[in-house]
Amino acid sequence: MINPVSPSQVRAILKEYQIHCRKSLGQNFLGDANIVRKIIAGARLDPADVVVEIGPGLGALTRELARRARLVLAVEKDETLLPVLKETLAGLENVIVIHEDARKVDFDALVALKTNISSGLPYKLVANLPYSITTPLLTYLLRKKFNFSLLVVMVQKEAANRIKALPGSKDYGLLSITVQFYTVLQGSFPVSRTVFVPQPKVDAAVLCLSRREKPSCYGLKEDLIFILAQEALNQRRKTVLNALANAPQGLNLDKNIWADLLKRAQINPYRRGETLSIEEFSALAKAVWLYLKSQYFID
Numbered sequence: 305m306i307n308p309v310s311p312s313q314v315r316a317i318l319k320e321y322q323i324h325c326r327k328s329l330g331q332n333f334l335g336d337a338n339i340v341r342k343i344i345a346g347a348r349l350d351p352a353d354v355v356v357e358i359g360p361g362l363g364a365l366t367r368e369l370a371r372r373a374r375l376v377l378a379v380e381k382d383e384t385l386l387p388v389l390k391e392t393l394a395g396l397e398n399v400i401v402i403h404e405d406a407r408k409v410d411f412d413a414l415v416a417l418k419t420n421i422s423s424g425l426p427y428k429l430v431a432n433l434p435y436s437i438t439t440p441l442l443t444y445l446l447r448k449k450f451n452f453s454l455l456v457v458m459v460q461k462e463a464a465n466r467i468k469a470l471p472g473s474k475d476y477g478l479l480s481i482t483v484q485f486y487t488v489l490q491g492s493f494p495v496s497r498t499v500f501v502p503q504p505k506v507d508a509a510v511l512c513l514s515r516r517e518k519p520s521c522y523g524l525k526e527d528l529i530f531i532l533a534q535e536a537l538n539q540r541r542k543t544v545l546n547a548l549a550n551a552p553q554g555l556n557l558d559k560n561i562w563a564d565l566l567k568r569a570q571i572n573p574y575r576r577g578e579t580l581s582i583e584e585f586s587a588l589a590k591a592v593w594l595y596l597k598s599q600y601f602i603d
């Protein structure tokens with residue numbers, strides 16, 4: 305049985321199966337048993353757990369997940385890795401490999417289908433993500449409100465900094481707001497680039513994020529919160545008032561109306577957008593929503 309737990313073993317597997325790592329799919333494979341152990345510990349697995357793994361690669365994490373969980377659904381886009389996974393995962397009957405692009409998967413429907421339990425069963429998501437799709441994939445997973453309880457995710461160190469960033473810092477942006485709106489950071493640890501084959505140019509970090517039962521400011525028009533945040537943060541050097549009043553794709557409200565809405569949300573219009581907290585964007589979204597409702601009689 306093959307077992308990708310060190311860089312030399314990963315290289316041997318790649319050679320045996322003549323796999324040429326595809327940069328476009330972020331194929332930097334993990335070859336370090338200690339990091340695998342730490343990721344598994346972060347997932348706090350229970351024998352009853354259903355786990356969805358995105359991008360199993362050569363199966364380094366998949367094997368260990370399967371040993372501790374009831375069922376592992378591993379979604380891999382690259383067809384050429386399927387024969388490797390067949391061998392790495394041989395003898396493990398609780399793993400199903402699904403050949404699919406994770407960005408097209410309805411994860412709740414997938415879990416319901418494979419467990420025969422109609423929707424509602426919470427599951428855990430584990431992923432060593434291709435760096436190039438970190439932001440779109442996390443946004444997809446969170447904004448679609450899939451029913452996972454925990455997300456253990458490896459991302460580029462810089463992306464981890466952006467995810468964790470607080471208002472006012474240079475890393476604070478839409479990714480920070482999206483992830484923090486829906487999840488709470490339970491823990492994180494750094495991962496050196498040296499544990500991957502091929503070795504990437506940057507270090508990584510693993511984040512353990514639990515889903516908020518109810519996102520902060522839940523029940524408000526969430527889309528509006530993200531639209532406002534995007535507009536305010538896209539033009540970081542402007543005051544929030546000028547950014548909103550001059551947003552090219554904006555809501556097209558007069559500057560004096562924006563000034564009034566910011567006042568109602570108790571936000572100083574001369575602050576820069578990047579200093580606004582999620583709660584402040586939510587308060588602004590509420591003010592905007594009430595205003596639009598009064599103008600256009602919408603629900």
Ligand code: SAM
Pocket residue numbers: 329330331332333334335358359360361362363364365379380381382385404405406407432433434435437
């Ligand atoms: N989990 C393995 C590990 O830790 O060694 C592989 C991680 S590697 C960084 C990313 C994996 O995601 C690769 O196996 C790649 O083929 C797969 N992948 C890339 N884009 C994907 C997508 N859109 N959907 C599913 N898998 C994808």
